Amino acid sequence: MHAITKPFVLLWDALFLQRDAYARMRDDDNPFVEGLYVLAVLGVALGLVGVIGATLEWASSPNVAAIRDLILTNLQQMPWWQFMQQNPQAEATWYQIWNGIWDAVQAMSPSPASSLLGIVTTPLGLIVVWLIYGLLAYLFARLLGGLGTLNQTLGATALAAAPQLLNLLAVLPFVAVFSLGTWTLLCNYMALRTVHDLSWQRSVAAALLPSVVFVLLISLIAGVAAGALMMLLAGGVS
Amino acid sequence: MSALLITLRDIALLRTPAYEQFRDRKDAMKRGVLILLACFLLAGGVSSAVTFVQGVRVVDVEDADRLSQEFQRSMELWQQTTPQQDETSQLFMEQFSDFFLHGMRIGLAIDSLETPLPRGLARWFQALGGWVTGALVQLGAFLGYAIWVLLVARLMGGNGGVDRFLGLTALFAIPNLLSIFMPIPCVGPFLAFVGWLWGVVVYVKAVQVSQRLDLGRALLAAILPALILAVIVMIVVFMGILAIVVAAGQA
Numbered sequence: 123m124h125a126i127t128k129p130f131v132l133l134w135d136a137l138f139l140q141r142d143a144y145a146r147m148r149d150d151d152n153p154f155v156e157g158l159y160v161l162a163v164l165g166v167a168l169g170l171v172g173v174i175g176a177t178l179e180w181a182s183s184p185n186v187a188a189i190r191d192l193i194l195t196n197l198q199q200m201p202w203w204q205f206m207q208q209n210p211q212a213e214a215t216w217y218q219i220w221n222g223i224w225d226a227v228q229a230m231s232p233s234p235a236s237s238l239l240g241i242v243t244t245p246l247g248l249i250v251v252w253l254i255y256g257l258l259a260y261l262f263a264r265l266l267g268g269l270g271t272l273n274q275t276l277g278a279t280a281l282a283a284a285p286q287l288l289n290l291l292a293v294l295p296f297v298a299v300f301s302l303g304t305w306t307l308l309c310n311y312m313a314l315r316t317v318h319d320l321s322w323q324r325s326v327a328a329a330l331l332p333s334v335v336f337v338l339l340i341s342l343i344a345g346v347a348a349g350a351l352m353m354l355l356a357g358g359v360s
Numbered sequence: 361m362s363a364l365l366i367t368l369r370d371i372a373l374l375r376t377p378a379y380e381q382f383r384d385r386k387d388a389m390k391r392g393v394l395i396l397l398a399c400f401l402l403a404g405g406v407s408s409a410v411t412f413v414q415g416v417r418v419v420d421v422e423d424a425d426r427l428s429q430e431f432q433r434s435m436e437l438w439q440q441t442t443p444q445q446d447e448t449s450q451l452f453m454e455q456f457s458d459f460f461l462h463g464m465r466i467g468l469a470i471d472s473l474e475t476p477l478p479r480g481l482a483r484w485f486q487a488l489g490g491w492v493t494g495a496l497v498q499l500g501a502f503l504g505y506a507i508w509v510l511l512v513a514r515l516m517g518g519n520g521g522v523d524r525f526l527g528l529t530a531l532f533a534i535p536n537l538l539s540i541f542m543p544i545p546c547v548g549p550f551l552a553f554v555g556w557l558w559g560v561v562v563y564v565k566a567v568q569v570s571q572r573l574d575l576g577r578a579l580l581a582a583i584l585p586a587l588i589l590a591v592i593v594m595i596v597v598f599m600g601i602l603a604i605v606v607a608a609g610q611a
Binding site (some may be wrong): 138139140178179180181182183184185188189192193196197199200201288291294295296297298299300301304305307308311312322326 | 386387389390393458459462465466469470473474475476477481482485486488489490492493496497499500501503504507511514522523526
C-alpha cells in the first residue's frame with residue numbers, strides 16, 4: 123500500500139512547490155526509476171478515474187445519434203431546406219459536411235469503451251512528454267551553468283507532472299481542468315532550480331526553453347508537411 | 361479552525377502581521393490555494409444550486425411559448441427604436457428571428473431527450489461539474505496572471521519565494537466571497553463588485569508583503585501585466601477595425 127501512496131505524497135508536496143519534495147527526488151539513489159514509477163502510478167490512476175468520469179458523463183447525456191436525428195428533423199422543417207433540395211449537388215455537399223461533423227462529435231463524446239484506452243495511453247503520454255522535456259531541460263540547464271546530472275533532472279522533472287493530480291477531479295462528470303500548463307511550468311522551474319542550483323533567471327530560462335523548442339519543432343514539422351502537401355497537390359493538378 | 365478564521369479576517373482587514381505570519385508558513389501555498397478553491401466553491405454554490413433547480417424542472421409548452429413571446433416582443437421593441445430600416449435589414453431581422461425560434465425549439469427538444477441515468481441525477485452531475493469547473497477556472501486565471509505579476513515584482517527587486525507569493529496572493533479570494541450574493545437582483549452584482557475591488561486591494565498587499573516591496577512597486581507589479589494586456593488588446597482591436605475599414609474602402 124505504501125508503494126502506491128508514496129508517489130501521491132511526493133506529488134502532493136511537489137504540487138505546492140515544496141522544495142523538500144524535489145530535493146528528496148534529487149537525492150534518491152535512482153531518481154530516473156523513481157520518476158518513472160511515479161508517472162506510471164499517476165498515469166494509471168488518471169486513466170482509471172477517467173473511465174469512471176467518462177461513464178458517468180455518458181450516462182448523464184442524451185444519445186448523440188438521437189440529438190443528430192432530432193436536429194436534422196427540425197432543420198428539414200425550415201424554409202431554406204426546401205430551397206436547398208432544388209440543387210442535388212448542394213444537398214449532397216451539405217450531407218457530406220453534416221456527416222463529417224457528427225462523426226467527429228461521436229468520436230469526441232465520452233464513452234465507457236473508448237475511455238478504457240486511457241488506462242494505457244495516459245501513463246504512456248506522461249512518460250514520453252517527461253522524457254523529451256527532461257532531456258531538453260537538462261541540456262539547457264547545463265548550458266546555463268547547471269550542476270545536476272541527467273538522472274537527477276529526470277527524477278525531479280517527473281514531479282512536475284504534479285498538477286495532473288487536478289485531473290483526478292475528472293472522476294466527477296462534466297469537470298474541465300484548466301491552468302495545468304502554467305502550474306507545470308512552475309513545478310519545472312522549481313525542479314530545475316533545486317537540481318541545478320541556478321539563479322531564478324536561469325532557472326526560468328531552462329524551464330521555458332524546452333517548451334519553446336517544442337513549439338518551434340511542431341511549427342517546423344507543420345510547415346514542412348504543409349509545403350509537401352502543397353507541392354503534391356500542385357504536381358497532381360499539373 | 362477558529363485560528364484560521366481569525367487569520368482570514370485579519371487578512372481581509374489588511375492587517376500586516378497576519379500577512380507576514382501567513383507568508384512565513386512552510387505550507388503557505390497549499391493553504392492559500394485550498395482557501396482560494398474553498399472561497400470560489402462557496403461563492404459559486406448558490407448559483408449552481410439555482411442552475412440545478414432550474415435544470416431539474418422539465419420545460420413545458422407554456423414555458424416555451426413564454427420564451428418565444430418574450431423574444432418576439434424584444435425584437436419588436438428593437439425594430440421600433442430603429443424605424444428607418446431598408447429592405448435588406450428587415451429581411452435579415454426576419455430570418456434572424458426565424459432561426460432563433462427554430463434554434464430554441466431544437467434546444468428545448470434536446471433538453472427533453474432521455475438519458476441513461478434519471479433526469480434528476482444527470483442534472484445534478486451537470487450542475488456539480490459546472491460548479492467545480494467554475495472554481496478551477498478561477499484558479500487557472502489566478503495562476504496565469506500571478507506568474508506575470510511575480511516576474512514584474514522580481515524585476516523590480518522583489519525577493520520572496522514563488523510558493524509564498526502564490527500562497528499569499530491567493531488570499532485575494534476571501535473578499536470575493538461576497539459574490540455569493542450574485543443571484544440577488546441589483547444588490548448582488550454590486551456586492552460582487554465590491555468584493556472584487558476589495559480582493560484587488562488584498563492582492564496588492566499580498567504582493568507587497570510576499571516580495572518585500574514598498575507599496576508603490578507592489579501596486580505597479582500587480583497592475584502592470586493587466587495594463588500591458590489591455591494595451592495589446594486595444595492594438596489588436598484597432599488593427600482589426602483598420603483592416604475592416606480598408607477592406608470596405610477597397611470594396
